Amino acid sequence: MLMQKQFSLLAGLSVLIASVLTAQEAKRQPLSLEVRAELETVRIQPDGRRLVELVSAEKVLPGETIVYTITYTNPGEIPAENVVINNPVPEEMMYLDGSAVGEGTQIDFSVDGETYGKSADLVVSLSDGTTRPAEPGEYRAVRWTLVEDIPANSSGFVRYRAILR
Amino acid sequence: MKMHNTRISLGLYLAGLIGLLAFTPAVTFAQDTAADTDVSNTATVSYEFDGAPQPDETGEESFEVDARVQPVVTLDNAPEITIGEDDTVTEFTVTNSGNQTQDFIIDLVQPTDDDFDLENVVVYRDGGDGVFDPDDPLGGDDIVIVISTQDETQVGRIDDIAAGDDVTVWVVGDVPETGVDPDDSVDLDLIATAFKSDGSGIEVATSAGSADIDTVDTVFADADGPATVDDATDGQASDDATLTTPDDTISVTKGAEVRNSDGSGGADQFYLPGERVRYTITLDYSGLDEEDASNIVMADPIPANTTYVAGSITLNTVAQTDADDDPGTDFSDFGATTADTVTVVIQGTRNSSSSDDVITFDVTID
Numbered sequence: 364m365l366m367q368k369q370f371s372l373l374a375g376l377s378v379l380i381a382s383v384l385t386a387q388e389a390k391r392q393p394l395s396l397e398v399r400a401e402l403e404t405v406r407i408q409p410d411g412r413r414l415v416e417l418v419s420a421e422k423v424l425p426g427e428t429i430v431y432t433i434t435y436t437n438p439g440e441i442p443a444e445n446v447v448i449n450n451p452v453p454e455e456m457m458y459l460d461g462s463a464v465g466e467g468t469q470i471d472f473s474v475d476g477e478t479y480g481k482s483a484d485l486v487v488s489l490s491d492g493t494t495r496p497a498e499p500g501e502y503r504a505v506r507w508t509l510v511e512d513i514p515a516n517s518s519g520f521v522r523y524r525a526i527l528r
Numbered sequence: 529m530k531m532h533n534t535r536i537s538l539g540l541y542l543a544g545l546i547g548l549l550a551f552t553p554a555v556t557f558a559q560d561t562a563a564d565t566d567v568s569n570t571a572t573v574s575y576e577f578d579g580a581p582q583p584d585e586t587g588e589e590s591f592e593v594d595a596r597v598q599p600v601v602t603l604d605n606a607p608e609i610t611i612g613e614d615d616t617v618t619e620f621t622v623t624n625s626g627n628q629t630q631d632f633i634i635d636l637v638q639p640t641d642d643d644f645d646l647e648n649v650v651v652y653r654d655g656g657d658g659v660f661d662p663d664d665p666l667g668g669d670d671i672v673i674v675i676s677t678q679d680e681t682q683v684g685r686i687d688d689i690a691a692g693d694d695v696t697v698w699v700v701g702d703v704p705e706t707g708v709d710p711d712d713s714v715d716l717d718l719i720a721t722a723f724k725s726d727g728s729g730i731e732v733a734t735s736a737g738s739a740d741i742d743t744v745d746t747v748f749a750d751a752d753g754p755a756t757v758d759d760a761t762d763g764q765a766s767d768d769a770t771l772t773t774p775d776d777t778i779s780v781t782k783g784a785e786v787r788n789s790d791g792s793g794g795a796d797q798f799y800l801p802g803e804r805v806r807y808t809i810t811l812d813y814s815g816l817d818e819e820d821a822s823n824i825v826m827a828d829p830i831p832a833n834t835t836y837v838a839g840s841i842t843l844n845t846v847a848q849t850d851a852d853d854d855p856g857t858d859f860s861d862f863g864a865t866t867a868d869t870v871t872v873v874i875q876g877t878r879n880s881s882s883s884d885d886v887i888t889f890d891v892t893i894d
Contacts, residue, residue, distance in 0.1 A: 391577045396587030398571050420591040422745045423567075425560035425627050433571045433587060443575040443582075450571040455561045455593070513575070527593065528561050 465521030563595035646701030777815035
């Protein structure tokens with residue numbers, strides 16, 4: 364009898380452990396990342412004011428400005444830590460100076476896709492061995508390091524503008 | 529994200545945007561991204577749960593670069609022309625400013641609201657050396673463009689011009705001998721219409737285009753041109769040349785000197801009341817480039833506060849009468865044709881090689 368009791372207790376415990384694990388799995392779901400490309404259009408209003416609109420990138424021609432919006436979502440129930448979002452600028456695109464934004468993020472850039480730094484610190488190596496400050500149009504990647512965790516069940520976005528070459 | 533945060537972020541973005549608009553430079557690139565290019569953007573996020581690194585997640589978005597159809601026609605050189613001149617050469621450049629290879633059909637229109645039309649017009653396109661030789665118009669692989677109907681079967685059409693490339697086009701024609709006057713103009717409108725490089729006509733993209741960002745739309749980006757048929761965003765471009773024949777001129781110079789009271793040359797050179805002043809008017813015909821001049825009439829009202837000296841008119845040193853006894857005796861009068869005015873009629877015709885006609889008359893200062 365005793366044996367039996369112990370057995371059923373064990374069985375009951377294992378069921379409990381399983382259900383706890385399942386709950387833990389439900390709490391931590393992978394982050395999702397959505398990239399959206401929108402065309403920035405400027406319409407001159409009848410009163411002369413400029414109205415800037417973002418429209419779907421259905422028609423994009425060289426020289427036009429695309430706004431990339433990267434939306435991150437933490438669908439789980441525990442906060443995501445040490446979040447870093449990295450976006451290589453497409454080679455057809457030219458990053459627009461000062462356009463990267465992201466609330467609660469530290470923004471760094473890279474001219475080689477490997478080393479990152481502040482705009483002012485980036486340099487381009489020249490053939491004669493010297494360096495010169497990098498132009499924003501030469502940034503090949505943008506990196507946002509989130510200062511805070513992404514809380515459970517929340518999302519946010521980062522954004523930058525680039526011109527189609 | 530919480531609503532609160534969203535508002536802050538959007539505000540932040542808009543503030544940045546407005547700041548940027550002020551100094552966003554005009555951007556030009558050596559080479560436009562070609563139509564149909566797939567621009568793909570992949571972002572990666574790395575993160576941890578409870579201090580444990582998780583696999584990176586990615587997000588990806590891509591769009592197709594659309595086709596910009598943008599012919600540009602530029603007048604490079606409008607020649608000086610003269611009446612009756614053969615083989616005048618007007619130079620245009622047709623440029624493919626779009627981002628895909630394009631064919632261009634060329635049309636030449638001579639509008640009807642000018643003074644005359646060029647005759648025997650032939651349109652050539654450069655074969656590669658950029659030089660037009662009137663003695664060897666088809667040298668250097670230059671090609672005649674047959675301007676008949678504007679369709680894709682046009683002979684000599686400009687085929688397969690890569691994005692950013694251009695072709696020189698020459699319009700050669702004769703200025704008619706008759707029916708053209710000095711200072712007459714002829715207008716030439718050169719029109720380039722973009723066609724697909726496979727020769728089929730281009731459909732105008734609707735303003736909506738395709739709702740699919742992965743579809744290549746065709747967008748006409750050409751400007752409105754001077755040719756009547758050429759509107760903005762119609763896949764056509766044009767420029768016009770105005771060739772004008774020189775304006776024939778007769779130059780008139782006038783001088784004055786103080787004379788003795790009998791009209792002879794005197795030492796006294798002060799313009800004082802009572803003094804006799806001789807005006808000398810010279811008609812110079814060297815500007816008659818195009819045509820002979822006839823019925824030349826010189827009329828000169830005498831200045832205020834002067835009195836005409838009767839019988840003082842001379843034409844080429846021959847004394848003239850003051851009476852309107854032309855023709856027959858002389859060709860001049862004072863006050864008969866027009867009150868208080870010396871009128872001299874030059875008989876016959878004058879051309880650029882004619883000698884000057886010199887007229888004098890005298891007045892006294894009141």
